[in-house]
Amino acid sequence: DVALADGADPDAVAAGLRAAVRDAGGQVRTESQWLRATRPHADRTTRLGFLLVLGIALLYTGVSLATTMVMATSDRVRDLAVLRLAGATRRQVLRLVGAEALTVVAVGASLGLAVAWLNLAGMWGALRLLSVRSAIELPWAAVGGAVAACAVLAVVSSVVPAALVLRRRAVDLAGVRE
Structure with a gap:
């Protein structure tokens, strides 16, 4: 989890995080994006x-x-x-x-x-x-x-x-x- 400090620009923080994890193959996602990607989908x-x-x-x-x-x-x-x-x-x-x-x-x-x-x-x-x-x-x-x-x-x-x-x-x- 990343919590933004008061007055921090969310776009700038996201860009910095993406740059930091790019070489390691990591991804930066919002909470809702992460939940959608990890939620199990049951087939019929x-x-x-x-x-x-x-x-x-x-x-x-x-x-x-x-x-x-x-x-x-x-x-x-x-x-x-x-x-x-x-x-x-x-x-x-x-x-x-x-x-x-x-x-x-x-x-x-x-x-x-x-x-x-x-x-x-x-x-x-x-x-x-x-x-x-x-x-x-x-x-x-x-x-x-x-x-x-x-x-x-x-x-x-x-x-x-x-x-x-x-x-x-x-x-x-x-x-x-x-």
Whole structure:
């Protein structure tokens, strides 16, 4: 980086720098010229490859989330039966299960954003040490879409098994051992 002193002529400084680095094969560029020249350009094949890997990872994550929620709900058959025996309606129990699933997604999203922020803040600091000025930008639409998809998947994969279990009489379910 070259910083100009107060009152210095930018054209004269640039000409002096060009003369100084000419014999060594160096170049003098503005910050925007340097960024354009060094920015990686992803071609279509690379972009499709990234999207394929991302799609596989998201599919695996969705399957993991759904199976975890189904197993967690199935393990709570006695708890759901006790709620029914205590006077809760089937609808109230299902709303509780859905609210718990949304709470799990909210906590997971918050922790995920905290980890992402720490990672991005570290990269931002490292780039600042290299004199690269950049802003931390998150694709909020994509983050919101991912959280919404996880919320829908979590609610469906916990409420549906609970609804199927609650079809049976609560007295019969209370005796079920896990």
